[in-house]
Amino acid sequence: MVEMIAQTSSLSIEDVMQQVAEHKGCGTSGGSGKASCGSSAGQGDLPTEIWEKVKNHPCYSEEAHHHFARMHVAVAPACNIQCNYCNRKYDCANESRPGVVSEKLTPEQAAKKVVAVASVIPQMTVLGIAGPGDPLANPAKTFQTFELVAKGAPDIKLCLSTNGLALPEYVDRIAQYNIDHVTITINMVDPEVGAKIYPWIFWNHKRYTGVEAARILSEHQLRGLEMLTERGILCKVNSVMIPGVNDKHLVEVNKAVKSRGAFLHNIMPLISAPEHGTVFGLNGQRGPTAQELKVLQDECQGEMNMMRHCRQCRADAVGLLGEDRSAEFTTDKIMAMDVNYDLEARRTYQEAVEEERQAKVAAKHEELAKLAGEESDISLLVAVATKGSGLINEHFGHAKEFQIYELSTSGAKFVGHRRVDMYCQGGYGEEDTLETVIRAINDCHAVFVAKIGGCPKADLVKAGIEPVDGSAHEFIEKSALAWFKEYLAKVASGEIVHVSRGDAQIRQGALISAA
Amino acid sequence: MAYKIVSSQCTSCSACEAECPNVAISEKGGTFVIDPKKCTECIGYFETAQCVAVCPVDNTCIIDTAYPRYQAKA
Numbered sequence: 001m002v003e004m005i006a007q008t009s010s011l012s013i014e015d016v017m018q019q020v021a022e023h024k025g026c027g028t029s030g031g032s033g034k035a036s037c038g039s040s041a042g043q044g045d046l047p048t049e050i051w052e053k054v055k056n057h058p059c060y061s062e063e064a065h066h067h068f069a070r071m072h073v074a075v076a077p078a079c080n081i082q083c084n085y086c087n088r089k090y091d092c093a094n095e096s097r098p099g100v101v102s103e104k105l106t107p108e109q110a111a112k113k114v115v116a117v118a119s120v121i122p123q124m125t126v127l128g129i130a131g132p133g134d135p136l137a138n139p140a141k142t143f144q145t146f147e148l149v150a151k152g153a154p155d156i157k158l159c160l161s162t163n164g165l166a167l168p169e170y171v172d173r174i175a176q177y178n179i180d181h182v183t184i185t186i187n188m189v190d191p192e193v194g195a196k197i198y199p200w201i202f203w204n205h206k207r208y209t210g211v212e213a214a215r216i217l218s219e220h221q222l223r224g225l226e227m228l229t230e231r232g233i234l235c236k237v238n239s240v241m242i243p244g245v246n247d248k249h250l251v252e253v254n255k256a257v258k259s260r261g262a263f264l265h266n267i268m269p270l271i272s273a274p275e276h277g278t279v280f281g282l283n284g285q286r287g288p289t290a291q292e293l294k295v296l297q298d299e300c301q302g303e304m305n306m307m308r309h310c311r312q313c314r315a316d317a318v319g320l321l322g323e324d325r326s327a328e329f330t331t332d333k334i335m336a337m338d339v340n341y342d343l344e345a346r347r348t349y350q351e352a353v354e355e356e357r358q359a360k361v362a363a364k365h366e367e368l369a370k371l372a373g374e375e376s377d378i379s380l381l382v383a384v385a386t387k388g389s390g391l392i393n394e395h396f397g398h399a400k401e402f403q404i405y406e407l408s409t410s411g412a413k414f415v416g417h418r419r420v421d422m423y424c425q426g427g428y429g430e431e432d433t434l435e436t437v438i439r440a441i442n443d444c445h446a447v448f449v450a451k452i453g454g455c456p457k458a459d460l461v462k463a464g465i466e467p468v469d470g471s472a473h474e475f476i477e478k479s480a481l482a483w484f485k486e487y488l489a490k491v492a493s494g495e496i497v498h499v500s501r502g503d504a505q506i507r508q509g510a511l512i513s514a515a
Numbered sequence: 516m517a518y519k520i521v522s523s524q525c526t527s528c529s530a531c532e533a534e535c536p537n538v539a540i541s542e543k544g545g546t547f548v549i550d551p552k553k554c555t556e557c558i559g560y561f562e563t564a565q566c567v568a569v570c571p572v573d574n575t576c577i578i579d580t581a582y583p584r585y586q587a588k589a
Contacts, residue, residue, distance in 0.1 A: 077526075077527065077528040077529050077530075078528050078529045078530035078532075078533065078569075079528065079530060079571060080530070080569070082571060088526045088528060088571035088572065089524075089526055089571075089572055104527070132528075133528055133530070137530065138529070138533075202530075202534075202568055202569045205534070205561050205565060205568075206561075206562070206563065206568065207563070207568040207569070
């Protein structure tokens with residue numbers, strides 16, 4: 001650390017602090033190859049103005065997503081395109097899961113909701129508009145909401161997520177409202193591929209279909225991306241991985257968006273089941289397996305930073321990613337709330353969260369130092385039950401998802417998460433559910449939990465997954481690396497033999513909030 | 516002389532409301548309705564009916580046979 005500071009003595013103290021905090025979900029800066037991001041290499045790291053934009057944005061920073069929360073307001077119901085993975089009759093399969101219909105809000109209701117949530121959840125730092133249609137197909141409602149929120153809650157970052165069709169038209173307005181994060185869903189750059197994903201678009205008062213529709217959409221998406229990055233607005237690109245349709249093609253998409261200055265690429269698995277009533281669901285189009293997704297993400301990782309922590313959340317989600325507190329903030333409840341927006345209290349709280357985050361990074365470095373000198377080709381995955389804050393703090397039976405880390409002698413890398421149905425329902429475990437949990441983390445060597453019962457423990461061992469409950473409430477990366485060091489020692493001594501694990505399933509069903 | 520919206524099919528997404536050149540569409544009881552007195556089937560404005568073209572659910576904006584087809588004024 002001393003060395004690093006010495007090397008970077010020409011930088012300001014903020015520059016050094018951002019390197020210490022080691023931000024991960026960070027960016028690329030033109031040219032080819034992945035930019036380093038807050039790594040110990042230090043040089044070429046994020047400029048201060050970009051760090052300020054992402055350090056507490058859970059979607060743009062993997063590091064931040066353990067600590068900071070976001071919310072979406074569903075003010076934009078209209079859409080200007082049709083996607084084969086979306087069924088508007090039952091809400092969008094990817095953004096608002098079927099069976100859980102979002103409450104539509106007016107801009108006034110939305111602004112009140114944002115202020116109310118920000119008062120109750122001080123680590124809520126980001127407001128996004130993501131639908132349930134397309135924000136830019138509802139420009140009046142979308143921009144009015146941003147205007148009202150900027151007045152009522154000036155410290156909140158604004159962002160929006162769009163299919164990009166209307167983007168070139170609205171780039172200047174986006175800049176004018178200080179929206180400094182925009183996500184564009186780009187599933188293809190080849191209209192022939194696009195024709196298999198988009199049956200039609202509505203543009204310039206006309207419905208276009210087939211290859212022509214996909215060509216117009218693709219041109220607008222890429223032009224919109226260029227216009228945004230020219231104006232210094234951070235862009236994330238979302239892509240839905242559809243096996244046999246665009247899976248191999250997404251490598252080309254990755255190159256195209258990287259060359260146009262996209263900051264982060266998020267490749268998400270297709271969510272597809274017949275009950276969603278989508279074209280893909282009904283014609284039996286499958287989603288990728290966990291390993292297929294990871295292989296593609298790893299392939300693109302060499303080109304730019306990949307988002308691995310996306311939860312494909314609802315257009316009205318509230319809370320940390322992976323957590324949904326929207327039921328606490330229905331319109332009825334908000335209208336009855338006595339709201340006191342305390343900017344100072346929010347700032348103090350967020351400073352405490354920042355300290356916690358830095359403690360987590362320091363703990364990881366400490367453990368990484370202990371691994372120094374170890375050499376091994378072994379790389380494996382482990383699953384972690386966590387409620388957030390970067391700690392192993394969830395019981396196995398209460399986990400609604402597991403975070404997945406890849407361990408090697410170069411460190412612990414967050415590579416994804418797996419949703420599961422809670423194993424423990426009302427005090428007793430469900431054997432059927434346990435099987436689905438095991439299938440979801442079947443490619444892992446171990447699962448770290450705060451606590452676990454005797455029965456599931458035995459079944460996990462039988463399935464070849466080691467349950468680890470000795471490091472409850474400790475930092476994830478520190479504990480995982482300590483376990484990995486022991487694992488390597490056991491392999492070296494011949495006590496155990498390292499074997500590779502198989503593939504795992506990505507859960508497809510609707511995730512009904514248990515709140 | 517007008518289109519109508521099949522309310523059981525309407526997702527209430529509001530896309531048609533903004534596209535209607537006659538301001539004939541409004542929300543009523545949770546879904547959207549077309550005022551047959553104002554609807555011109557987009558004749559005089561666009562080649563195709565805008566509500567039909569933008570609606571995410573097929574066969575939801577349909578010709579209302581209770582009215583004679585709209586005739587553009589000479």
